[in-house]
Amino acid sequence: MSxxxxxxxxxxxxxQKIAYKVNLYTCDxxxxxxxxxxxxxxxxxxxxxxxxxxxxxxEHYVFVLPIxxxxxxxxxxxxxxxxxxxxxxxxxxxxLTGYVRGGCTPLGMKKRFPTVVHASVLDFxxxxxxxxxIGAQIMIAPQDLLQAAGARTADIVKEGTA
Numbered sequence: 048m049s050x051x052x053x054x055x056x057x058x059x060x061x062x063q064k065i066a067y068k069v070n071l072y073t074c075d076x077x078x079x080x081x082x083x084x085x086x087x088x089x090x091x092x093x094x095x096x097x098x099x100x101x102x103x104x105x106e107h108y109v110f111v112l113p114i115x116x117x118x119x120x121x122x123x124x125x126x127x128x129x130x131x132x133x134x135x136x137x138x139x140x141x142x143l144t145g146y147v148r149g150g151c152t153p154l155g156m157k158k159r160f161p162t163v164v165h166a167s168v169l170d171f172x173x174x175x176x177x178x179x180x181i182g183a184q185i186m187i188a189p190q191d192l193l194q195a196a197g198a199r200t201a202d203i204v205k206e207g208t209a
Contacts, residue, residue: 049091054179055145055155065195068186069178071074077149077181080114094175095168097151099144099160104128107143109153111176111196112165116204126163126201150180153196162198164189169200 080096094114108127124132138194140148145157166175168189178185
């Protein structure tokens, strides 16, 4: 892979000497993770999406969960010690994280935010996250993801959304 094609997420992993694989696919515009997984024949359970929220305090938080699950805002708020959290507006994603919608990843954002990954991540030897741009995925061991993102795990999804 040429130097120009590396994303901040990939550079962060390289710097920390963390092993990962890159999967590139053709996609011109945003489509959700479920459609990407369907297109590429990937498991929903081991494919994770990254959501960015803002708490009542004004602090931002990153949540990483299986692509076919929904973030439980009450559980999420409790895990990070906030009264409540809400999703940030799509128009704010790039300015806040340095990534576009559909290419957002918990690794290598402009600023490191408190990050929580759904506990099911530990059920896999390898998980798939966005590579930092549309059309790129990173395959990584869960423990390496948690280490690189400075993340912890918790139950953050709504029941019955699988």
